[in-house]
Amino acid sequence: xxxxxxxxxxxxxxxxxxxxxxxxxxxxxxxxxxxxxxxxxxxxxxxxxxxxxxxxxxxxxxxxxxxxxxxxxxxxxxxxxxxxxxxxxxxxxxxxxxxxxxxxxxxxxxxxxx
Amino acid sequence: xxxxxxxxxxxxxxxxxxxxxxxxxxxxxxxxxxxxxxxxxxxxxxxxxxxxxxxxxxxxxxxxxxxxxxxxxxxxxxxxxxxxxxxxxxxxxxxxxxxxxxxxxxxxxxxxx
Numbered sequence: 001x002x003x004x005x006x007x008x009x010x011x012x013x014x015x016x017x018x019x020x021x022x023x024x025x026x027x028x029x030x031x032x033x034x035x036x037x038x039x040x041x042x043x044x045x046x047x048x049x050x051x052x053x054x055x056x057x058x059x060x061x062x063x064x065x066x067x068x069x070x071x072x073x074x075x076x077x078x079x080x081x082x083x084x085x086x087x088x089x090x091x092x093x094x095x096x097x098x099x100x101x102x103x104x105x106x107x108x109x110x111x112x113x114x
Numbered sequence: 115x116x117x118x119x120x121x122x123x124x125x126x127x128x129x130x131x132x133x134x135x136x137x138x139x140x141x142x143x144x145x146x147x148x149x150x151x152x153x154x155x156x157x158x159x160x161x162x163x164x165x166x167x168x169x170x171x172x173x174x175x176x177x178x179x180x181x182x183x184x185x186x187x188x189x190x191x192x193x194x195x196x197x198x199x200x201x202x203x204x205x206x207x208x209x210x211x212x213x214x215x216x217x218x219x220x221x222x223x224x225x226x227x
Binding site for chain 2: 001034042043044045046049091093101102103104105106107108110
């Protein structure tokens, strides 16, 4: 399957600051990437679908102005959490769509907002 | 939209026993059903998947069965080992291009030596 990396693996920031998370597809040209959020002991919740060269598609209830997604190349998508607050603390995971509709996940980024 | 229910939420077995996790889905158009294993603090890893043209698929100690009429699918793990302990998620999607996955709520499997 596709090899996916994320950076950083963990980040601590102050309330009100912005944090950028990178998702890279290392061996596969990904026209589509997905961003998920996972709270402790909960399932993965899709936040948005990131499309290379076009605007992301956000799920209902996800604020597009707060969670900025940029997918400028076939190997990189970024998620920026703007004006982060403690309730944004979570595990953020990206995935890359494979050729057979499967998804391969990055290692995740643990965000803690103080 | 699609809704996926997963049971049980926790499952404790003895090493060597079998474990079965069941999921039901609501969208009759869904035809791709993967299972993921997630260890604490790590990424979900695809362990097996099945598409609607197949009723059962096996990979060593892991098998998945699908009943499209009843809209449910199950994960079967035989001869469980302590390293099988993890959270398992089922998911469903339509098999058309890059369709989003809808995940179940997860099952925490604990295999005791």
